[in-house]
Amino acid sequence: MATIAVDDRSSGASGPSPAAPPGPRRRRPGSRLKLRNTLIGWSFILPNFLGFGLLTLIPVVTLFYLSLTEWNVFGGAEFIGLDNYTRMIGDTSYHTALFNTIYYSAVHIPATLVASLGLALLLNRKLRGVAFFRTVAFFPYITSIVAIAVVWNMLFSPEYGPINQFLTFLGVDDPPGWTTSADSSMPAVIIVGVWREMGYYMLLLLAGLQTVPGELYEAARVDGAGAWGRFWNVTLPCLRPTMFFVTVILTINSLKVFDLILVMTDGGPGQSTLVLSQFIYSKGFEENQFGYASAVAVTLFFICIAVTIFQFFWNRRKDA
Amino acid sequence: MTTVSPTTSVDASTSPLRPAQVRARWKRQASRAVGYAALLVAAAGILLPFVWMVISSLKENNQVFTVPLQWIPDPVVWQNYIDIWAKSDMVTWIKNTLILSVSVTFLQVLTGSFAAYGFSKMRFPGRDALFLLYVATIAVPWQAYMIPQFVMLSNIGLSNTLWSILALQTFSAFGVFLMKQYYESIPESLSEAARIDGMSEYGIWRRIILPLSTPAIASLTLLTFVNTWNDYLGPLIYLRSPELWTLQLGLQTFVGQYNAEHALIMAGSVISVLPIAVIFLLGQKFFVRGIATTGVKG
Numbered sequence: 001m002a003t004i005a006v007d008d009r010s011s012g013a014s015g016p017s018p019a020a021p022p023g024p025r026r027r028r029p030g031s032r033l034k035l036r037n038t039l040i041g042w043s044f045i046l047p048n049f050l051g052f053g054l055l056t057l058i059p060v061v062t063l064f065y066l067s068l069t070e071w072n073v074f075g076g077a078e079f080i081g082l083d084n085y086t087r088m089i090g091d092t093s094y095h096t097a098l099f100n101t102i103y104y105s106a107v108h109i110p111a112t113l114v115a116s117l118g119l120a121l122l123l124n125r126k127l128r129g130v131a132f133f134r135t136v137a138f139f140p141y142i143t144s145i146v147a148i149a150v151v152w153n154m155l156f157s158p159e160y161g162p163i164n165q166f167l168t169f170l171g172v173d174d175p176p177g178w179t180t181s182a183d184s185s186m187p188a189v190i191i192v193g194v195w196r197e198m199g200y201y202m203l204l205l206l207a208g209l210q211t212v213p214g215e216l217y218e219a220a221r222v223d224g225a226g227a228w229g230r231f232w233n234v235t236l237p238c239l240r241p242t243m244f245f246v247t248v249i250l251t252i253n254s255l256k257v258f259d260l261i262l263v264m265t266d267g268g269p270g271q272s273t274l275v276l277s278q279f280i281y282s283k284g285f286e287e288n289q290f291g292y293a294s295a296v297a298v299t300l301f302f303i304c305i306a307v308t309i310f311q312f313f314w315n316r317r318k319d320a
Numbered sequence: 321m322t323t324v325s326p327t328t329s330v331d332a333s334t335s336p337l338r339p340a341q342v343r344a345r346w347k348r349q350a351s352r353a354v355g356y357a358a359l360l361v362a363a364a365g366i367l368l369p370f371v372w373m374v375i376s377s378l379k380e381n382n383q384v385f386t387v388p389l390q391w392i393p394d395p396v397v398w399q400n401y402i403d404i405w406a407k408s409d410m411v412t413w414i415k416n417t418l419i420l421s422v423s424v425t426f427l428q429v430l431t432g433s434f435a436a437y438g439f440s441k442m443r444f445p446g447r448d449a450l451f452l453l454y455v456a457t458i459a460v461p462w463q464a465y466m467i468p469q470f471v472m473l474s475n476i477g478l479s480n481t482l483w484s485i486l487a488l489q490t491f492s493a494f495g496v497f498l499m500k501q502y503y504e505s506i507p508e509s510l511s512e513a514a515r516i517d518g519m520s521e522y523g524i525w526r527r528i529i530l531p532l533s534t535p536a537i538a539s540l541t542l543l544t545f546v547n548t549w550n551d552y553l554g555p556l557i558y559l560r561s562p563e564l565w566t567l568q569l570g571l572q573t574f575v576g577q578y579n580a581e582h583a584l585i586m587a588g589s590v591i592s593v594l595p596i597a598v599i600f601l602l603g604q605k606f607f608v609r610g611i612a613t614t615g616v617k618g
Contacts, residue, residue, distance in 0.1 A: 280467065
């Protein structure tokens with residue numbers, strides 16, 4: 001984190017600094033300087049940290065307590081121990097939400113990785129107009145979720161929607177009902193998810209690709225490596241740190257998927273696209289069961305943390 | 321697939337063409353053509369929903385879904401863009417969204433860059449641990465703690481006010497992170513020289529670091545503005561009264577109310593996307609840079 005340069009200043013650099021007198025009294029002004037630095041340092045961080053601590057750290061800690069209580073808006077929280085957690089074990093809606101979250105992530109993560117890597121490789125070539133394509137690819141990511149959901153729901157419209165018209169044109173006799181049918185609603189949501197996010201991850205991967213030294217490709221070419229060999233033996237290994245970061249972010253974003261589903265399908269039809277985040281939302285804000293919703297949120301919290309930690313260890317093992 | 325080596329320099333060094341080189345050039349041109357074709361297909365796929373959105377917004381309502389598809393609206397119905405203002409509360413929504421986006425962006429940039437100075441240019445015990453705490457929250461989804469946060473903000477009477485969204489969006493770890501990454505690239509010798517000249521740390525931040533970090537500030541400004549403009553969940557949970565609704569929340573309610581008015585809904589969607597599209601096109605360099613710096617070094 002490039003702290004070494006700064007470190008020199010407070011200890012070693014006290015020599016050239018005019019404020020620090022030489023000789024036996026050196027230690028006290030040093031520690032006073034340290035205190036001063038600490039105070040000033042904190043004063044810089046404090047305005048942001050107040051908000052951050054109050055609105056992020058404290059809620060995260062309170063979450064665990066809330067999950068052990070029975071609480072609706074009327075009346076206070078009543079401590080009920082692990083009851084919310086035992087309730088979860090028998091709650092089939094919770095199981096559905098958990099399963100759907102895993103389903104969404106298991107398809108969305110690899111699909112997005114492949115799509116964004118493909119785009120990044122295409123855009124890493126020296127072709128005219130690459131900047132324009134990069135803009136195009138990034139555009140869905142900055143478009144509001146409501147507009148996206150509305151448009152795609154119309155595109156997916158089973159009878160007259162352009163997508164099914166196209167499928168019929170291709171000779172598909174029985175095109176899927178997309179968001180109106182329980183079987184195809186999740187694929188529909190995943191398609192939109194990939195379409196929306198691939199531009200973002202493409203940018204991250206593109207930045208990573210541009211750090212791959214060109215000599216490596218040259219060397220591989222001299223050794224007779226084809227395009228595939230160069231990709232497999234040069235691009236991918238050099239891209240591994242970026243890929244790691246992208247996978248971590250992508251995983252968390254998939255596990256917490258919410259607004260897209262909320263606006264597109266509202267979890268339906270039936271519970272076919274009900275995911276954990278939405279389950280938390282509906283238990284908490286629609287049914288006012290803050291305690292139970294918090295317990296579910298705790299499971300989401302641990303899933304995200306566990307997966308992230310696992311990925312870090314996996315990455316470290318590969319590094320070694 | 322990936323030809324990173326600059327092709328021009330290769331061409332220049334090979335004036336007498338041997339058959340192998342002719343073949344290589346052919347191959348390169350073929351691969352270039354394939355690359356363009358792939359790009360065009362990808363771009364068409366990505367843009368299609370937007371094209372459809374604009375086309376549909378200019379149609380008569382009963383022409384939105386036709387078999388076969390009608391690609392060019394006939395007649396062109398500009399009236400949709402007039403009707404939407406009368407049928408919805410668009411002006412209020414836009415006003416609220418603007419208030420929020422501008423103030424959140426301003427505060428986020430201010431506190432974020434201020435804190436980033438503490439994290440990257442000051443040295444004091446506990447600093448790195450504190451920063452780690454910031455970074456660690458990236459792995460904690462907001463959905464996990466939105467309930468305690470809501471309980472807390474309701475208790476202090478902020479729910480159902482614009483202040484709640486302001487509080488929610490302003491203090492993100494992301495802003496601190498982005499600014500810190502950029503500050504690390506500013507040579508330490510600059511602030512060191514100012515320190516020797518007797519400038520205070522606040523002075524260094526304001527007169528040296530801040531002016532030098534305009535690209536990062538631009539990135540953070542644009543990203544925060546767009547995020548706040550597009551935020552749907554925060555307003556959904558906190559803003560109950562219709563006069564507080566943001567554009568996203570309002571549009572979604574409108575969709576629920578007039579769900580058969582496809583053309584009108586598309587016109588509303590176009591209006592909600594347009595400002596962001598303009599901002600993005602004007603400042604896309606900063607978007608790309610901002611995402612790339614925070615992303616890769618994370």
